[in-house]
Amino acid sequence: MSVRLLAIAAWSGTGKTTLLEQVIPLLKARGIRSGLIKHIHHQMDIDTPGKDSYLLRKAGADQVIVASNQRWALMVETLDKPLSLTQLASQMDSSTLDLVLVEGFKDEAVPKIALWRRGVKGKVEDLLDQYVIAVATDEDLELNLPVLDINQPMQVADFIAQWLKKR
Numbered sequence: 001m002s003v004r005l006l007a008i009a010a011w012s013g014t015g016k017t018t019l020l021e022q023v024i025p026l027l028k029a030r031g032i033r034s035g036l037i038k039h040i041h042h043q044m045d046i047d048t049p050g051k052d053s054y055l056l057r058k059a060g061a062d063q064v065i066v067a068s069n070q071r072w073a074l075m076v077e078t079l080d081k082p083l084s085l086t087q088l089a090s091q092m093d094s095s096t097l098d099l100v101l102v103e104g105f106k107d108e109a110v111p112k113i114a115l116w117r118r119g120v121k122g123k124v125e126d127l128l129d130q131y132v133i134a135v136a137t138d139e140d141l142e143l144n145l146p147v148l149d150i151n152q153p154m155q156v157a158d159f160i161a162q163w164l165k166k167r
Helices: 016-029 052-058 085-089 153-166
Strands: 004-009 034-038 063-067 072-076 099-103 112-116 132-137 147-149
Touching: 004 016, 004 153, 016 034, 016 099, 016 153, 034 085, 112 153, 132 153, 147 153
Parallel strands: 004 099, 004 112, 034 099, 112 132, 132 147
Antiparallel strands: 063 072
């Protein structure tokens, strides 16, 4: 069985990372093992220029694993061909996870919690699609969806835990 995906979708500056930094430890305290996939809009390199792994990847290795006793990372050259969220999630070890949280990917067809703050960009309705299961906001909104307080990470963690139990 594949691991469940739950996206946290919002425009830049809404607080996706801040909320996830607070929610992930709350989920972990409940025994919910989560992974994370983050979408980045800019050029990225997690390898350090000048280090052996960087030099060997730049020399033409299409996949490089760097490993220590504490962690490992796989770097794969994609040749400007973006992978789908499903392809990315399939790279994770689902046997050790209960949930993969997804930061960004707001247009993907996966369950998502939309984050919205007045003044960041657009209207809340601009974020809503058939996959949104809740909205976390700092406004008093009337929607046909659960409305969570974006400033109460425990409330968001409670919602996610309940959602997982129903799946």
